[in-house]
Amino acid sequence: MKLPIAARPQVISRFWAVIRRFPKLIATVLVFQVVASLIVVATPWLIGRLLDLIVAGTTRAEVTRYLIIIGAIVAAQLLLTYLGEYFSRVFGQAVFAQLREDLVYSVTHMPLSVVEAAGTGDLIGRTTHDIDRIQFLVQRGIYRIIMIVFTVVVTYAAAFALAPVLALLLLAPLIPLIFVLRWYMRRAVPGYQAESAQWATLSGITTETVEQHSTVDALNLRRVRNNILDVAITQIWNLERYTAYLRIFLLNAVIFFLQTPALLVALAGAWAIPNGYATLGVVTTIALYGVQLSYPLDELSYWVDVLQSAATSLARIFGVDEVESDRIASGKQPTSNAVSVRDVSFEYRPEHPVLHGVDLELRPGETLAIVGPSGAGKSTLGRMIAGIHPPTSGSVTVGGVPLVELTENELHQNVALVTQEHHVFVGTIADNLRLAKPDATIEQMWHVLKSMGAASWVQELPDGLDTKVGSGALTLSPAQAQQLALARIVLMNPHTLILDEATSLMDPTAARQLERSLGKALEGRTVVAIAHRLYTAHDADRVAVMVDGRIVELGTHDELVARGGEYASLWSAWQHE
Template sequence: MAAAPAPPVTATTATTTTTATTQPGGREALPIATSAEVRQYAARVARIRGRDLVLTVGLFALAAVAGLFGPRLLGSLIDGVQKGTTAGHVDTIVALIALFLIVQTVLTRYAKLAAGKFGEGVLAELRENFVSRVLELPLSVVERAGSGDLLSRSSRDVDMLSMAARYAVPTTLVAIVTVLLTIGALALVSPWAVLPLLVIVPPIGVVFRWYMKRAPEGYLAESARYADLTDSLAETVDGARTVEALGLQRHRIERTDEEIRRQFAAERYTLRLRCVFFPTAESCYIVPVALTLLFGGLGYVHGSFTLGQVTAATLYMQQIMGPIDEMLAWADQLQVGGASLARLLGVAGVPADRQASGEQPEGEDLRATDVRYSYIPGREVLHGVDLSLRAGERLAMVGPSGAGKSTLGRLLAGIHGPTVGSVAVGGVPLVELPLADLRGQVALVNQEHHVFAGTVRENVVLPRPEATEEQVREALAAVDALTWVEALPEGLQTPIGANGQTLSPAQAQQLALARLVLADPHTLVLDEATSLIDPRAARHLERSLAAVLEGRTVIAIAHRLHTAHDADRVAVVEDGVIAELGSHEELVETGGAYAGLWDSWHGRGAAAEQV
């Protein structure tokens, strides 16, 4: 049999170690679990949900046994009619056949309920574990992988696994049990009746082995291509205004077409596997039935078998083809589900970027020591930054775009751990604090604000679900948001986000700041936190926030230099280092880079802010 061409695989397959791989565009894909890890997980689920699994298989086995009585009773009825029987005997046989059909129907119903419970339980546990692990992923890993990989795993792969867990696994187990029981029933009719089945074993075995050798890799490649396509489409949609402004429509269309071609090639490969596997297998089904009729007929003519035996054997042979067909049909879905499971479990293979030491900070001072950071190995963004902040100090970070301000801010907030060096609060490195404790110490608010589907109140209380109505209103008032929130149709209970009230970018930013007020950390990192609000309103908002932030350590990253003017100290970041550090007055008097920025902004930017 000619082998299909290898699929265009760039993702790690389920037969390799758990590792990250490179995607088109330089993105680093999330890891994929090994086949051994998938088997271990399946074995663990079988142990944990052993009772549900045994109940499911047991009920289906009983249903299969009930279904085996019909052909045998029908065969005995035929033999009885040949030899002479009574109407009462015929009625009894017919009644028994009807009874066993009813029993089989009832058992099948409850077996399917048990199978549904088993599948839903497995799926629910996997979803919970997946979501829990995703929420723990280091943000740097998610950023390197891109949104498409994670989106495809949390949507398409979950859906594919859902089919396997709900239907493929229980149905395959039931089919195996049914086939074994039916073979036993055939042997009881006559040992010769099993022989026609042996004829189809070699061709089905060969094509099944050929298929299984190629299917896992093919389906993993298909999922990887789907992730690339999703990522490309997400980038185009998110950056639609940039695409339009720069005239990149043709480029994005060509890139999407290329991703579609790659996806088509991957799906065509798996389709070819199915087009070889299924027709070959299904063409074998009629052979055992035909041989049973042929040999049974010859045996009946020569007096070796009764007509009832031939009838029962033929019915059993037809009956066994159904479960065999289901086994082979669901084998394909099991391969899809196995590939999806490997991708979902692979998320657990991402190493943590922090390890809790159990130490508690002694004080609230924040210190960065010889901090270096690289997004890509060998290409440093920060080069040995040293910075100390006293509790309650206000620091402004300024500098040109791309200088490393936001990167340093993320390290000071504990979002990333430094490649080299240390960022510590109260003497304890931020990466050694549990996430819950870290967010109670340091918080970051940047330009990216997400509005979750829910009410205004639910969005604000995310950091403190137990917050009272009064506390929520105080937080909103602190960021000048209470007035427009109260003007909404249902006030705090107004639905926002998906299918709810649409908020402007400035309003979404105010909600993010209200969350920050409610979280009440002692150190805040504000990365252009008021950039989406017009200058006059932003100035008013920052003054309102000043009262709330009193006594807290504040690190403000901004282009509006009035923030630097109001700060205790100013750090000028250039080319990944702190080029200047001091108060506004000291740096202006020095006449360095900050003085140049201040003169430029004060002469042109300040005037613009008055417009």
């Protein structure tokens, strides 16, 4: 599955919506740009006027006065340019920060089923490479593009106001440049789209290889992974080379055509001045306007290329928002804590069901263990109960309300899932715990850590709860990370908790101690334990046995052992391991 890519009109409207959030900054930037643009066109006009005065005969004092005015204008231009750039950078930083915050919000509210189906590469590429690509445009490009547009418009307006016929010559390069830009755009847009997609592929390959390095080493897959990486890098090289060729062509074509206006004005002036159609000052002013236009238009061609790259990245970033939610909130509130699974079937891929008509009623406050061979559908059923995947058919309800009709916050207040895949977020121990409950007190955090047997090692850390952990800081062991994850869930306090082999990374003795501590901490709550160690089933109130996506047995440990069926066989085999 590929994440959506926003259409160009949506990119423009969404980006404009972000920019409009900062009206005061926009107004400040525009005022400085307008005034700076007006001052820019004043200097060539004053130079031309001075030349006419010199030709006609004037005093040294008059020349000095003009030079002082020109100097003052240049100084004012420098000051306005500095202030304009300062406020533009503030504006750019504000816009960029808003884009990042919006993206983080969209990613963290994306259905987990979509995240898993899309894979890590595409999402990582959008949150890293694509966001980096737009940073330069937002922080520097917006200001420069606004400045260029105002400068070009005001310069052309001044030229036509002074000498309309000569000013027409300044339009000469625009006609061929239109054809150049059309040629460039037809190739640049798909080129940059392919480039961004390939960067996402490379991110996925790299992330998968690093995260699963132990598997790569164990199966001697280094050469295979290196070859896959080489192919991806080669494809990126080819795409980068292609877009670089487009950039070089565009920039050189613009430079070539922008040299013509000043030359054409000079040639026309050689005829117009002797025949009395224009003065030396007017011709000089128009020629200077032509030179003055060449710099912003040349720079504009550079920003056109940056815009294409950034627009492609923005389309990928805004595309994250187009992922359809897998839940539609109905506003109904559960009338009880009872979770019911009714005739649930589920397919990860069409025509490949992994659950078949599962029925299960969870009794509030009980501990239910789900056991069965690998691939029986235990984890999938757990994810159904946690509301991560909507069932293909059937329903999973809490208090009579389907889980897919609850908002994210309502779902997490009712049901939560802990898997064997743990994650320690960058920050302090307290930060990691407060993800579950932002207003948690120090006493509450120590209480849940103690209940998980983690208080002792947290107390031994240099700064206790304020110790920084995660990437670039203290690295927790897998067992410590699992304790932290479980403490976070206990602090969240849902009434139903699904544990999908949540203690599998611990040794059996430590795992059983933690599960007993967890049982005490979760007393009165409904717990679904997907078990790979059968003592979990032994300690549970009831046991559900799954085979081939179906519940084939359901009862207490003693009942199922006495029945002599599938569970009895599993228990006997586990006892003799």
